[in-house]
Amino acid sequence: MFVYFIKRSLVALLVAITVSIVSFLLLHLSGDLAQSLAGPSASAADVAQVRKAYGLDRPIAIQYLDWAGKAIRGDFGDSLFLKQPVFPIIAERLPVTMMLGISALVIALFVSIPLGIAAALRPNSWIDRLALTISVFGQALPSFWFGLLLMMLFGVTLRWLPVSGTGGWEYYVMPAITLSYYSIPTFMRLTRAGMMEVLASDYIRTARAKGLRSMTVLFKHALRNAIIPLVAVAAVQLGFALGGSIVIESVFSLHGVGYLGWESISRADFPVVQAIVLILACFYIVLTLLADMLNALLDPRIRVR
């Protein structure tokens, strides 16, 4: 078990290092940083001075090691647009994105697990068809479109919820539902397939033969095994949700990391983009690692594979 964890951690670390290298290289390939830092009215001499002052005239490998060393300590440099250190800007907005991502995950699980179970219990029934319809729509509708529909219905027509902005819980409802809608089909299909497979297995037949109550069989014996794949996928989906928040946050003007990323890309604020890419990638890597570990704990067979 310990060896498995060490192996997985090393792989995660390697992925994080690769992401940091790629994001650093992308930053340097996308334009002259010295020119951006010096500002639009800088002369060639000013730009050369900035290049020297910021160490941009050094070999790129040295620059990377310097940047990575600082990044480990939380120093991602200054935003070119806001002229402030990057990390506090991101740290201020991270809770918004986390709140959005976690809310979306909770909503997605809350909707998809009962629906998946119901669909598995009554294959080809109306509830199964309803689940299938939700699943198809969830995958077919672009998330920004679904968000706009919600906005028009709940924000404009019914006026139950604020259309955009950042504030209390009510500002998260529509964005979280929109974001969750992307994950629901995956969770629902996994739950349905898992439940159907488990319900057909011998130990469930044995449990039923012993005369256990059907609810006990369903929730105590079947569900635990059926949702194991969900753990890994849920972690991955949370990672996707954090990245996917770029579109949702900009549609709803929710001032999270996604919105900041969108703004920073559009105004070529490279240090912020680079830090966001790295931070979100690290979240994704850590979540995947945690999911692997949790799965290994839940299902001992995984550890020996």
Added chain:
Amino acid sequence: MFRTTAAITCMAALGVGLWTAPGFANKANDTLRVAWDQQIDNADAYFNTNREGIILARMVWDQLIDRDPETFQYKPALATAWRWVDDLTLEFDLRQGVKFQDGQPFDAEDVVYTLNFVSNPANKVLNTTNVGWIKNAEKIDQYKVRIHLKAPFPAALEYLAGPIPIYPHVYYAKVGPDGMGRHPVGSGPYKVESLEPGKSITLVKNTDYWNDSPKGKPKIGKIVVTFPPEKTTQLAELLSGGLDWIWYVPTDQVKNLEKVKGLTVTSGETMRVGYIYFDAAGRSGKSPLQDVRVRQAIAHAINRPEFTKTFFASTANVLKGPCFPTQFGCYQGAKQYDYNLAKAKELMKEAGYPDGFSTTLYAFRQPPSWEDALAGYMRQIGIQASIQLLQYPAFRNKNHEGVTPISFGDWGSYSINDASAILGNFFTGSADDFSGDKELQGWVQDADTNSDPKKREELYKKAIDRIMDRMYWLPMNSYAVYYAHTNELNFTPYKDEIPRYYLYSWK
């Protein structure tokens, strides 16, 4: 990319009939909520270059002179009188009894400190055109100053009546541009209550605003500015009553909005002009665009009347020159390029590009459908243009880095009613100059600095003739902005594209 499509389809799908009138427009709590499209890099008016920065500056600070938004006449503001001492010296009598929002009294020190600071190249203000003509300012006595010019600059009063706000010198010396950007302090009709970069700006009425200001006492208690990035979101906010005022409403949404009870849609032509800028100098590398025939071919391939009619209100006009017609020196008789595909193809063939070529079209602010249309026109003569739609600061940086072969942009001249505000920016060898034409640069520089109006007109005519003849810049059309707002607001649009919130009131 999805903004306009989403807006159209969303509104079409739901139908106007579903919408109800805005129910909680904020007249009740005296708060006007407005949406701006562009965020401001730094609220210090000398360290941002976008329109929203100009609007904010008018509210927070005052100028020496005020220009009447309707008549373009100059009116006394922080200066009560002014005179040209000679071609290189302007003298101002200053107003007494004005106080800044931090309680400091206004006098000559403030004018001198501000103008000397912003005109010093070491301080690197962004709008060098606005202040580059100032040599220095000199205090004559506590309420009299002189401004010395580097060279004759006839448009000086236009600039002093526009993008040159006066700062409190004690505060500015202490906090600098960074501090002023975070916590602006001025003498204007509104005070900045809070400023969260990228999120919102809250302004409150300056209850101690000085008497006799041509701007008048502000009427609305509080103004909250937000920056929803999507036009669709802005529209939805307006419909739900979450916003009271938006602008740059897409033309295709106007008819729908006009049907909504409780909202008013207003339009008006503005001084802003659209343009296509060709890299004739080859700053972005060697390309077919350095051939005048290719540039002329593109000018002939773009159907400007159709483009204007499709995307703008009827008050917008196709332009005959690279400036706004009311601006001094904006000559209207230069060579014109009608929509003529056959001629365009012939020119491409002559230039050796019968099958066209590939390039990149850079743009900002405009809805993607506009760039799609322009790319479509160019495709007709074989030019495949991939579109790079950026936010303004990124667009400006790309231009200044010289990597843009073709740019589609717009320019509001900082609302200066003089051709120097546009030609002086794009054709004097600055980072925005892609003509590489030294002779042209000389003419424009001379015109910008000559004190003889007749001579200026002649020089601008020569310059405009050259620009149009060599097709360095294709003037597209004047802009006509659509504004949509709650009909509880008394609102008037102005040609200089500055919404003066301090003049507006609740009905």
